[in-house]
Structure formats: structure tokens, C-alpha cells
Amino acid sequence: MARNKTSGLSESLVRYLSHELKSPLAKMEMSLRLYEKAFKANGSKDAQKRMEVYDTLIGSIHRLKHNMQNALDLFSLSSCHTELKKDSVILGELVSCAIKEVRGEAERKGIKLVSSLSKDIPTVPGDSQKIYNVLINLLDNALKFTDKGRVRVSVRTLPPRVEVSVSDTGIGLDTDNERISRLFEPFTENAEEITHPGLGLFVCKSIIERHGGEIWAESKGQNKGATIRFTLPA
């Protein structure tokens, strides 16, 4: 009984925070989108500057939205009482929605965004919101570290699992396996090290492992692109 009450409180808090944080962000984005044409109208001397301001604002809103979702997911997953939802997740639909969400950023950078879905992909039991956040994190990372070329999302069946991969033609990864596995850690132990992989891949790992799946990174080396794959039980 106590466990259920704690679990309910935690879920309610995440839900409340999620609504209260997402709503103003949604309104900021809607305001900008509604007046996009006015922002980007040609014919005045500051047109280029306004366009840059618009892109900066939209980009910042998206980054804030993703970071907020990661923080909420971490909070939710770190609660030992939180149980994942068991939706019948249609991965093809999630991939389409995720591609739609990041398409603006891909277009802005001139990167081709493609998907490849094999036939007869079964639904997977899981929390669709959290799996969606994994896809957004992986696409976001791929676009961040790719300056030209393409980003591809693939889904295929490998019974009894389904495998999803996000590959890019970007800056690639060090081929050292230990360094690659550290990508999925939230922060390095060396406080003097300035760069760290951020929370995104750590959140992805936490979500995928809570679903009974695996996630890993592959690369043929620096400037040779990278692929992040994850599997989920079907």
C-alpha cells in the first residue's frame, strides 16, 4: 500500500512538472511558428539577422525541451517505485514522429534525413513516451555531430528482438572500446576533463535497459560516422 502511494506521488509529480514545464515552452514555439513569415520576411535590411534570431530561438526551445525531458526521465527512472508503462509500441510510428520533430534542424544544416523500416515489425511492449525520447536523443546527437551527408534511422526484426539504429556520416568516434562505452556514462570521474557526453546517451541506456534491451555504439573511427543501435524484446 505504502509502495503504491509513493509510486503514485512520484508519477503525479513527474506528470505535474512535465505539464507545467512543457506548456510555456509549447506556447513559445507556437508564437514563433505563427509569426515565422513575419520573422523571415525579405525586403528589409535586418532580414538576415531576424532569420538568425528565429533559428536561434527555435533551436534553443528544442534543446531546452529535450534536456527537460531527459531530466524528467532520469527523475522518473531513478525512483525505484516507478514502473514503466506497457504500451504496445509501434516503432514505425514513433520513428516517423521523431523524424518530423527534428526535420527542421536537419534542413537547417542541409543534412538528409532518411528512414528504413523492414516489413512486419512487431509491436514491442514498453513505454512509448520514453522510447520516443530515446529516438529524439539519438537523432539529436547524430545531427549535432554531423555537418554534411545524412542521418539514417533503421528498424529491423531480429527475433525475438527488434533492432533500431541511428547512423550518421558525422565526426565518428574513437575506436577504443572503453572510450566508446564511456559515452553512455553521465559524467566522467575526472573533474578536470572539460568535455563530457552529456545526459542524453545515459538516459537512453537507462531507458533501454529498463525495457530489457541493450544499446551500444559503433564507428570505424574519427570522421567516418557513427551508429548507435539498440534492441528491444518484441
Place this chain on the structure above:
Amino acid sequence: MNKAKEILIVEDDKDMQGFYKEMLKEEGYNLTLASNGKEGIERIKKKRFDLVILDIIMEEPTGDRLFALLRKSPMYKEVPVIFVSVFKKDTYVCTKALGHVSYLEKPFTKEDLLEEIRKSIGQC
């Protein structure tokens, strides 16, 4: 000339109400705005709308409760409804339990809104 379609929008956020007005101002629809579920109930008692757009998270009655009330009314049994929320569709058990409904996730664009409206009113 066809009569303009009547749309009821139940939304408690003033900014969102402003977005709806701006997005739909030249699209030929007659809009009625209700600022909460209670006002929404009052509006639907007075006339039959062609489409109802419902924000889900509001003070009681919430959008999903209002939807359940609508479906119990013979006048609104078949009237299309579009749910709107910052959450993803799958978050809501009610949308699954109550069958097919249209769903718009905030933030949405004018084009997203018009597409959903056209799809919904076309279903009549």
C-alpha cells in the same frame, strides 16, 4: 453558399485561445471559445457544434470528462472531437478506451490544426 461550420474550442489558457483565433481567423469557421469545462457544458447545451476541440488538462471537468459527457448525449454522440494536450496521445488511457478520436499535441502549427479540422469535419 454553405453555412460556416461551427467549432467549439474549450481551452483554459488565454494565450492558447489567442493562437486559435489567429490561426483560424480567415478560414471561414465560426468559433466559440469556452474558458473551462463548465463553460463548455453550458455552450453545448445551447446548440449543436460541428466540431469540438478539447484541451485535456483543465480544472474539473477536464477535457476527457467533458468528452465522456458529450458521448452520452444523443446530440453529440457522433460529433467529431479533437483532443489537445502537451502530452503524447499514448499518455491517455481515456483516448484508447473511448475509441478513435483526433489528437493534436502542443505545440502545433496552423497547418497541423487545419489538417486535423478538415479530417474531422470530413468524417461527419
